[in-house]
Amino acid sequence: MSDTMTALTFDTLRDGWTTSTGMVKEQVPVPQFDRQVDHASVLIKVKYAGFCGSDRGIWWRKAFGDMIEGSLAEEGKTTRVIGHELLGEIVDVGVKVGEKYGYKAGDVVSTESHIICGTCHQCRVGDSHVCQKDKIIGISLDGCFAEYLKLPAKALWPTDLSRIRAEVAAVQEPFGNAVHACQATDLRGKTVAILGCGTIGLFAVLIARGLGATKIIGVEVDPKHAQMARDLGCDVVLTPSMGNPAKPHASDPELRAAIRDLTEGVGVDVAFEMAGFNSSMNNAIKVVRRGGHVVLFGVKNGDAVIEDVHRVVMDGIQLHGIVGRQIFGTWEITKRLLEDRQNGIQDAIWNTILERGNDTIVDIKNWEKAAFEGVISRHPKAVIRFAG
Numbered sequence: 333m334s335d336t337m338t339a340l341t342f343d344t345l346r347d348g349w350t351t352s353t354g355m356v357k358e359q360v361p362v363p364q365f366d367r368q369v370d371h372a373s374v375l376i377k378v379k380y381a382g383f384c385g386s387d388r389g390i391w392w393r394k395a396f397g398d399m400i401e402g403s404l405a406e407e408g409k410t411t412r413v414i415g416h417e418l419l420g421e422i423v424d425v426g427v428k429v430g431e432k433y434g435y436k437a438g439d440v441v442s443t444e445s446h447i448i449c450g451t452c453h454q455c456r457v458g459d460s461h462v463c464q465k466d467k468i469i470g471i472s473l474d475g476c477f478a479e480y481l482k483l484p485a486k487a488l489w490p491t492d493l494s495r496i497r498a499e500v501a502a503v504q505e506p507f508g509n510a511v512h513a514c515q516a517t518d519l520r521g522k523t524v525a526i527l528g529c530g531t532i533g534l535f536a537v538l539i540a541r542g543l544g545a546t547k548i549i550g551v552e553v554d555p556k557h558a559q560m561a562r563d564l565g566c567d568v569v570l571t572p573s574m575g576n577p578a579k580p581h582a583s584d585p586e587l588r589a590a591i592r593d594l595t596e597g598v599g600v601d602v603a604f605e606m607a608g609f610n611s612s613m614n615n616a617i618k619v620v621r622r623g624g625h626v627v628l629f630g631v632k633n634g635d636a637v638i639e640d641v642h643r644v645v646m647d648g649i650q651l652h653g654i655v656g657r658q659i660f661g662t663w664e665i666t667k668r669l670l671e672d673r674q675n676g677i678q679d680a681i682w683n684t685i686l687e688r689g690n691d692t693i694v695d696i697k698n699w700e701k702a703a704f705e706g707v708i709s710r711h712p713k714a715v716i717r718f719a720g
């Protein structure tokens with residue numbers, strides 16, 4: 333093994349958060365691995381790495397700057413390897429890994445991207461997905477847009493490539509986000525609206541159907557994504573109005589009326605906000621029935637205005653904020669949904685969301701910044717191939 337490897341990075345000194353965009357392909361040192369010191373960790377050779385919505389946030393310098401710069405300062409270095417959606421093969425293990433976690437060299441794994449502390453209040457009471465001290469791979473630790481990375485064995489998720497296609501296995505982590513959102517409330521027999529059919533919204537269409545929702549209404553502006561949502565099983569996809577510039581948070585009364593019409597005047601049982609706009613959050617609150625559930629995933633930062641709070645309280649609407657995945661409850665359901673070939677989910681991810689690899693799987697050897705920017709603008713999901 334050579335001492336250096338190809339990686340996609342951000343460097344605080346070289347790039348500067350406010351004066352650059354994208355990532356830089358460069359040679360960086362392979363992580364040092366000592367079986368005694370790294371007794372509970374593994375060294376992984378990356379096969380495929382998914383490019384996430386949060387990686388888009390880093391690419392355009394819209395999110396995670398503080399976390400990247402703060403963690404680099406703590407580590408006393410300036411270069412961060414980005415990336416957290418992984419499929420790889422274990423090539424070396426610490427001395428305790430076999431006995432404590434059951435992994436050995438040659439095992440194929442994905443990883444939970446939130447590295448939890450295991451000792452805080454939430455970790456102790458079984459809510460470790462909201463650990464008080466979690467670190468995120470590719471943001472507050474070096475990530476998987478690299479030929480190798482070192483990870484704690486406790487974060488890994490074993491993956492059977494005879495059951496899940498490798499390129500699909502590389503997106504188990506974001507698919508798990510959508511699974512977690514769909515676990516917020518029981519979807520069996522329910523009517524559902526998914527507001528925002530980006531990558532996570534498209535996954536949610538498949539999962540809601542797989543978990544037994546009976547009617548799925550998509551809400552999406554982009555025509556390509558709207559068509560994908562139809563292909564994946566939405567009964568209907570509506571286009572919201574572009575809103576009122578004087579009141580950008582305002583909901584769309586026509587969308588509400590259309591969804592009432594589609595649900596016998598009742599409203600949907602569950603609305604998922606996955607577009608990331610304040611107006612979309614208010615649309616979600618307006619289109620659920622009295623006593624319905626709103627699952628909030630898209631709007632994550634800053635202040636948002638809730639229109640007509642009377643509607644939330646007096647109509648008994650439950651709001652759920654969703655972050656990450658339950659560790660590892662969500663991963664187990666993710667695995668079952670993907671490995672069950674009868675539900676068609678795995679094939680739909682490959683054929684429709686990953687577009688059969690057509691222009692969506694980019695080999696790191698050919699990776700070039702401007703061309704990759706084109707790929708991520710043309711497709712909801714891109715995957716980088718490092719090996720395999």
Ligand SMILES: [Zn+2]
Binds near residue numbers: 384416505
């Ligand atoms: Zn992700």
Ligand SMILES: [Zn+2]
Binds near residue numbers: 450453460462465466
């Ligand atoms: Zn914790």
